[in-house]
Amino acid sequence: xxxxxxxxxxxxxxxxxxxxxxxxxxxxxxxxxxxxxxxxxxxxxxxxxxxxxxxxxxxxxxxxxxxxxxxxxxxxxxxxxxxxxxxxxxxxxxxxxxxxxxxxxxxxxxxxxxxxxxxxxxxxxxxxxxxxxxxxxxxxxxxxxxxxxxxxxxxxxxxxxxxxxxxxxxxxxxxxxxxxxxxxxxxxxxxxx
Amino acid sequence: xxxxxxxxxxxxxxxxxxxxxxxxxxxxxxxxxxxxxxxxxxxxxxxxxxxxxxxxxxxxxxxxxxxxxxxxxxxxxxxxxxxxxxxxxxxxxxxxxxxxxxxxxxxxxxxxxxxxxxxxxxxxxxxxxxxxxxxxxxxxxxxxxxxxxxxxxxxxxxxxxxxxxxxxxxxxxxxxxxxxxxxxxxxxxxxxx
DNA sequence: GTCTATAAATTGATAGAC
DNA sequence: GTCTATCAATTTATAGAC
Numbered sequence: 053x054x055x056x057x058x059x060x061x062x063x064x065x066x067x068x069x070x071x072x073x074x075x076x077x078x079x080x081x082x083x084x085x086x087x088x089x090x091x092x093x094x095x096x097x098x099x100x101x102x103x104x105x106x107x108x109x110x111x112x113x114x115x116x117x118x119x120x121x122x123x124x125x126x127x128x129x130x131x132x133x134x135x136x137x138x139x140x141x142x143x144x145x146x147x148x149x150x151x152x153x154x155x156x157x158x159x160x161x162x163x164x165x166x167x168x169x170x171x172x173x174x175x176x177x178x179x180x181x182x183x184x185x186x187x188x189x190x191x192x193x194x195x196x197x198x199x200x201x202x203x204x205x206x207x208x209x210x211x212x213x214x215x216x217x218x219x220x221x222x223x224x225x226x227x228x229x230x231x232x233x234x235x236x237x238x239x240x241x242x243x244x245x
Numbered sequence: 246x247x248x249x250x251x252x253x254x255x256x257x258x259x260x261x262x263x264x265x266x267x268x269x270x271x272x273x274x275x276x277x278x279x280x281x282x283x284x285x286x287x288x289x290x291x292x293x294x295x296x297x298x299x300x301x302x303x304x305x306x307x308x309x310x311x312x313x314x315x316x317x318x319x320x321x322x323x324x325x326x327x328x329x330x331x332x333x334x335x336x337x338x339x340x341x342x343x344x345x346x347x348x349x350x351x352x353x354x355x356x357x358x359x360x361x362x363x364x365x366x367x368x369x370x371x372x373x374x375x376x377x378x379x380x381x382x383x384x385x386x387x388x389x390x391x392x393x394x395x396x397x398x399x400x401x402x403x404x405x406x407x408x409x410x411x412x413x414x415x416x417x418x419x420x421x422x423x424x425x426x427x428x429x430x431x432x433x434x435x436x437x438x
Numbered sequence: 439g440t441c442t443a444t445a446a447a448t449t450g451a452t453a454g455a456c
Numbered sequence: 457g458t459c460t461a462t463c464a465a466t467t468t469a470t471a472g473a474c
Binding site for chain 1: 448
């Protein structure tokens with residue numbers, strides 16, 4: 053991996069700029085001309101690095117999904133009471149958001165227009181399913197109130213987590229840990245019996 | 246799939262179909278050809294009803310914003326303790342989401358690419374500001390825990406509300422009232438001291 | 439209120455020189 | 457690794473007939 057200097061890009065350093073522009077203007081609202089302008093190179097130069105616009109999107113979505121699924125495989129997500137494993141997944145998901153914000157932001161805005169986007173949506177649903185299992189288990193354990201529907205709780209909980217991409221900016225305002233603390237206090241605090 | 250044999254629209258009935266397609270494919274991902282196909286008429290016929298694609302967006306965003314601001318002017322949002330007024334705004338915002346789901350969904354996805362979108366974002370920020378005032382007041386009253394930042398709480402709270410557009414569908418699964426109940430239990434429940 | 443036909447601009451992508 | 461030049465397809469929008 054050559055540390056990018058001035059007017060020379062690799063497939064990955066190019067991706068960072070591209071994803072930023074995708075998030076600013078929306079993926080569909082971004083033309084290859086927009087990307088070229090942001091990169092400071094011409095449209096055709098982009099095709100030297102990647103197959104096209106959709107391949108760029110695929111790389112970005114893959115990076116976000118890999119980071120999120122890695123959380124589910126951490127020890128803290130596999131050991132202990134379900135309620136604590138759930139808190140671990142929530143806190144570590146916020147950490148992923150902090151670390152990979154542009155990529156996760158892009159993932160959460162995908163609509164399913166292309167096969168690339170549909171595949172990403174399918175993986176997102178798998179992630180949600182595994183979290184929902186955790187919520188159901190925590191309720192069965194008696195650690196979360198049982199008068200609320202597990203599927204509904206899961207959606208509200210991760211709806212709150214995902215909504216962070218709308219305003220959270222690393223290094224500005226509250227830190228990722230402070231946000232995670234407040235989020236856990238508000239959500240899990242209200243879900244405990 | 247829609248509009249088998251009903252080739253006559255008004256500006257508002259056309260808007261319903263257009264907004265649905267905008268939400269399915271994204272605004273930028275929707276061409277006038279896509280709209281024409283969904284409407285069962287030709288592209289040029291659309292221009293008989295509206296000035297263009299962006300005017301269609303403007304009408305839709307206006308409808309969502311009007312409904313949301315109307316909530317702030319209801320008696321329940323102006324009388325009583327701040328904490329109760331806040332709960333009123335949350336519950337009634339969920340009701341607006343239920344009633345005007347496609348329009349609010351579109352509003353929440355706007356990125357600010359055009360003047361029309363920028364104006365909508367400015368009005369959204371004004372709505373958020375008025376909710377933040379309510380949260381700050383409820384904390385000052387001692388009705389919500391004071392160890393959390395009011396601005397942060399506001400963002401988490403309405404982040405949760407806004408995330409409903411990602412999965413809530415009227416008449417499918419939980420009702421709007423059930424969703425509002427669960428949401429208030431989880432969020433305000435966790436925010437009470 | 440809808441149509442056909444078409445203009446005018448923009449789009450994603452390729453070829454080949456340096 | 458970047459460039460100029462160009463293409464074919466698509467896009468928003470208009471003109472004018474029925």
